[in-house]
Amino acid sequence: MSQVDNHANAGPPREAGPVGQLVATLEPSPPVVVDELHTATLLERRGITDQEARDKYGCEDVFALAGELFRSLPDRSALPQDETSARPPHRFVLLTHGLLYSVPGVVYPAVLVAIGAPALVRGMLLATTLGWVWGMGTSVAAYRLLGQGFPQAAARTWRRLAALGLGMAVADATLLAATGEGGAGLVVFVVLQMSFQLTSGILVFYRMEWRLAVIVVPAFTAGAAHLAHGYDAEHATPVLITAIGCCALAMGMAWWATVPTRQPRDRAPQAPVQAAMFSVVPCIAYAVLSALFLLYNTVPFVTAPLDLALAMAPLVLGMGTVEWRTHRFNVQSVALVHRVHATAEFHRRVWRLLLRELAMCVMVLAVLGALLLTALSVAGLLTPRGVLLVGAYLVLGGAYFLGFITVNHGHFREILAITAVVLVLNVAATMTLSPFFEPYGEVPIFLAGCVALLALLLLALRLNLGDVHHYR
Structure with missing residues (x-):
């Protein structure tokens, strides 16, 4: 957090009581905060929960405590705009x-x-x-x-x-x-x-x-x-x-x-x-794990029959949509946090927003996959394994969307653990179980791995998606 000068305008008189004591802990160099949302972010980073806001400070939740604290802080000057920030794409x-x-x-x-x-x-x-x-x-x-x-x-x-x-x-x-x-x-x-x-x-x-x-x-x-x-x-x-x-x-x-x-x-x-x-070390680690998971399950199909070799095409063509929906989630979640005044309400609405954007990603990928499957069927090249492999890549696209959100929130420990576990289990299952599904027995195992990755990332996000400090 940026700091203001110690001799900034004093603002309102310091209050007695728990909120006044909280203000005192932020001085003599109180942080620059521009609104109540920014203050709520500061409180969350200090580990203050809704329960503590009720029990210790007599406020309904962290949002309400942020309002009290914001009005008690000294005069704030607006944060300077970053001249180098780029316009959203x-x-x-x-x-x-x-x-x-x-x-x-x-x-x-x-x-x-x-x-x-x-x-x-x-x-x-x-x-x-x-x-x-x-x-x-x-x-x-x-x-x-x-x-x-x-x-x-x-x-x-x-x-x-x-x-x-x-x-x-x-x-x-x-x-x-x-x-x-x-x-x-x-x-x-x-x-x-x-x-x-x-x-x-x-x-x-x-x-x-x-x-x-x-x-x-x-x-x-x-x-x-x-x-x-x-x-x-x-x-x-x-x-x-x-x-x-x-x-x-x-x-x-x-x-x-x-x-x-x-x-x-x-x-x-x-x-x-x-x-x-x-x-960037955590980002590189996530990239390594993601690349290994994708390539381990893709390389065997490069020289396979055409329906398997082309199965990844909808995911590649749809990655622009995944990026776009990630960007939309980021923008809309920031707007949402300014419209609500209770933590529980924000938790519910941002979760629904995430599920909606995830559904849109999968739907667009599914349309692209349906077009590919139709073309292969007309050409007489479609097989049940081709359908399963296309489905696996569609689920993986949804997992990529959730992965982008998780990385943007900085939860590298969770995403690294989840991706590593899924990768190890996928490799072990492919080496031991794929012979029972020949030919190309890797396909159903890959699909199961993608479903597990998607489910685990959803669970991880469910636990921390509502933290306000992610949306500053």
Whole structure:
């Protein structure tokens, strides 16, 4: 909390009694609070509960105590607006993220022709995991620096960590190629996949999604044409050349976007870069666990029959919707906490809001899944396992929505424990039980794991969703 000067206006005379004593504990440097909600946040962080507000301070709940305390504090000056805070992203922009995420998948058939299935699977596993983890850690660190008023430091962080990440990708891919199939083609694939993930993260960070969309249109068109021609080897080379060119353009655009002199000046010469990097460790741990869970259950289906290989498409295309509904929940929950005056009422209404946004996420993913299943059925390619796998990814999309909310609230201990337990049980069940469901016995086990992840995250949020300090 920011502090005001000790010689600020004295405000109303200090009251006697429990509330006056509580005010005294905040002096001689009382925190800057701008409204009663901010005061309620302060009380919750001090561990004051509704029961304590009733028993010790004679108020109905923490909200009522916050009102009493707010009127007893000295004069408050408004908190300065952060000049570096970005406007909230437009709904349409968030929805297009799913389409951008799907572009590499359209090029994979050409890569399959070029380097073979075993190399594609190994390279995708390495590049996706490394890109997911490295990209999440870098973006969280950059967002923290930007939010603290250090836009130039955020840009330098993007540049340095992206370059370091690509260097790691080259080294890891070279080692991978030396121990199996793929050769130089595997190295190029891993580096390009990693570069696309990092550069797309940079351009999304700087709200340049439309430029990224324009850049990847040629690769998407070439990949779609290759799919239409039935994966033939003759059309693979033009697709790969186009994809390499698009990746190079995207990298150039990202490098230009992160020029430090293009950003507003930092508010201080020394940026807390080390502190920002240290603070992302829980986010990286969650990214590792999430990537392992997804890839462990996805890689076996890359070269499976078409209904299994395409089952993840609705989730990829719908991730923009998941981001959008997360953003809507964040905005509406903050508005809700200003409209209610009792803790119990807020608990009920914010829980209903969460369930509504979760239902909307799953519904949109279900519509996309139904379209895919219909197309596969018309083509005579649909199997019961394909239906189950699509259902598993729909449930996983709902779990991702809940995971975003949990991470935004800072409950890393809960989400790390839940994801780790589900991952371990999923691996153990797949190794011991999948032979009983052959072929592709992993499908029902994956579905059970996604349901467990969703249920446990709902339970964790049910216990702390109503804490007011999450919505400041």
